[in-house]
Amino acid sequence: MPTLPSHSLSIFLLLFLEISTTRTTVYHHRIPSETARPPPSSDESFLRRKATNGGQTYPPSPTFDQLPIHFSGRLTFQSLRMSTPARKRLMRDFKRLQQDPPAGISGAPYDNNIMLWNAFIFGPDDTPWDGGTFKLTLQFSEDYPNKPPTVRFISRMFHPNIYADGSICLDILQNQWSPIYDVAAILTSIQSLLCDRNPNSPANSEAARLFSENKREYNRKVREIVEQSWTAD
Helix, strand or coil, rough: CCCCCCCHHHHHHHHHHHHHHHHHHHHHHHCCCCHHHCCCCCHHHCEECCCCCCCCCCCCCCHHHCCCCCEECCHHHHHHCCCCHHHHHHHHHHHHHHCCCCCEEEEEECCCCCEEEEEEECCCCCCCCCCCCEEEEEEEECCCCCCCCCECCCCCCCCECCCCCCECHHHHHHHCCCCCCCCCHHHHHHHHCCCCCCCCCCHHHHHHHHHHHHHHHHHHHHHHHHHHHHHHH
């Protein structure tokens, strides 16, 4: 039986080891799944906020990672395949919101649909809305940013400029819209509206009346809305 020369056998063994090492290296450098992210720390989970009236303790507003916003990593690749001016702009809006989020707001596309977003607004501190976590949806069209999205509260609200169905009476979403506004600007403006209400253009007549005639009762009803936001789906 013929045998391999010793130098040929050495070369064969070296090639075998190199291939084995390469396979092992590729295997161990796979991208980890999103489910491998560590959970929020226990400190974040047990934060408590104090209200201004009576020192009552409220549950904490959730962090961005704790919010039930559905987002799939497939969004980026799908949007690149179906690229339009509106989708490109929304991808830039999303990137900016991730890198430099304004205080008290968060948002992301729903699942892998860049045209439909879920968002959350936290009630401004030291106001009757303090401690609330309010959910919205933003539906964009291919005309964005030349036309505003349709924005609606999913959470129950009691506010002079918010309709019973969650629609919002806000000038920048109507006749004062400009293409310079992005998602962050929209959410920040809605958060400001909670305290900068306009009872002269009411969408909710009862809320507008109470705000003008009985602010104590108005604030009490707002506190009820805040408490309901803690347990809402």
